[in-house]
Amino acid sequence: MCSVDWFLQHCTLFDQASPKQQSPKPSDLxxxxxxxxxxSLKLQDDAKRGNLSTAKAYIRAYWQTGMPYTDIQFWLFYAYNGPATIHVNLLLADTITATADRTLMPAGEHYGDWECCVLRIDNFTKQLIGVCLLQHGVGEYFNEQQLSRFQRVNGQHIVVYPSLNGHALYSGVGRNYTAHGKKDYVVAGVEWMVRNDTADGGQTLDCSSNHEIISMSWLGEQDFPSPKWVSYPCRWGPKDIPQSDVPLGHIEAIINDLGFSGVPGPIKSKIADAIRDQIKQQFRVDLNGPPGPPWNSQGKTWKGQYQ
Incomplete structure (x- = not known):
């Protein structure tokens, strides 16, 4: 993670293909x-790792007339999103007989990654009654009875885990599979999914101490002005890098790792082709950065829509 200010200090603002300003301030966007x-914004290569010492949670408080609760959105910013990792299972009679895991570098990589955790607060009791964690644009909601899944700091603050490279948020440690797909051929088949690995023991960000309130939905700009970067509708990264397929070597390595022991020859060929086709369809190399919270694919989150 890093702060928006730190990120911009290591960027050049481009207008079309021409540099417009080096190290722009938020007010310059x-x-x-x-x-x-x-x-678009072009980040220096040596800044991809971000700078956790500068990081903070950017908070938007969301409430509309008649809502008995207020949603506190914690927006987290990463300078760069790393490659995706795929997990593949070879199946015989629907039983897993072989597995393969592969990081599909550079598929999944892109600049300027925004993620969000939402705390739902009861307006009358002021207690936490729900949590929504964003995972690749899809919300995982925990109601009041499910909040025991979260670890707590000082008996109050919940702990959430960003996944390796992809930064999707989870309530605990594990592989956290998403984007499941499956293909069956008579007695044999194959299934694949994306791994979102989370683990304990790494670096942490205390959002109760490191945060900035940037927006309150019930107040206009005149009453509560947001930082200028909130109104920047373009990419937090480059915009004209051509998309490409996952390198063929990654796909062939997965096929070799599976081995296909016990799979009849004609079916083996179909399964291998299915793996090639699905990886090409579902994974593309797109290094271009997304726009910010009000504008990107998670813009519905900014407007209080989490499912």
């Missing part, structure tokens, strides 16, 4: 355009 241009 344009407020016109969209994901397709004309502006």
């Amino acid at each position: 344009p407020t016109t355009g969209d994901i397709n241009g004309p502006y």
Whole structure:
């Protein structure tokens, strides 16, 4: 993670293909355009790792008339999103007989990654009654009875875990599989899923001490002005890097790791082709950065829509 200010200090703002400003301040960012241009940000290569010492949670409080609760959205920013890891199972009679795991570098990588954790607070009791964790644009909601799944710090603050490389948020440690797919051929088949690994023992960010309130939905800009970067509608990264397929070597390594022991020859060929086709369809190399919280694919989260 890192702060927006630190990220911008290591960027150049581009207008179309031309450098416009080096190390722009938030107030320098344009407020016109969209994901397709004309502006974009190019990060220095040595800044991809971010800088946790500068990181903070950017908080938007969301409430509308009649809502008995208020949602406190914690937006977390990463300078760079790492590659995806795929897990593949070879099946015989629906039983797993072989597995393969492969990091599909550079598939899944992109610049300027935004993630979100939402705390739902009862307006009358002021108690936490729900949590929503964003995972690749999809929300996992925990109601009041499910909050025991979270570890607590000082008996109050919940602990959440960002996944390796991808930063999707989870309530505990594990592989946290998503994007499941399956293909069957008579007695044999194959299934695949994305791994979102989380673990204990790493670095932490205390959002109760490191945060900035940037928006309150019931107050206009005149009453509570947001930082200028909130109104920047273009990419937090480059915009014109061509998409490409996952390197073929990754796919062939997965096929070799599975071995296909016990699978009839004609079916083996079909399964191998299915793996190639599905990886090409579901995984693309797209290094271009997404737009910010109000504008990107998670923009519905900004507006209080989490499912």
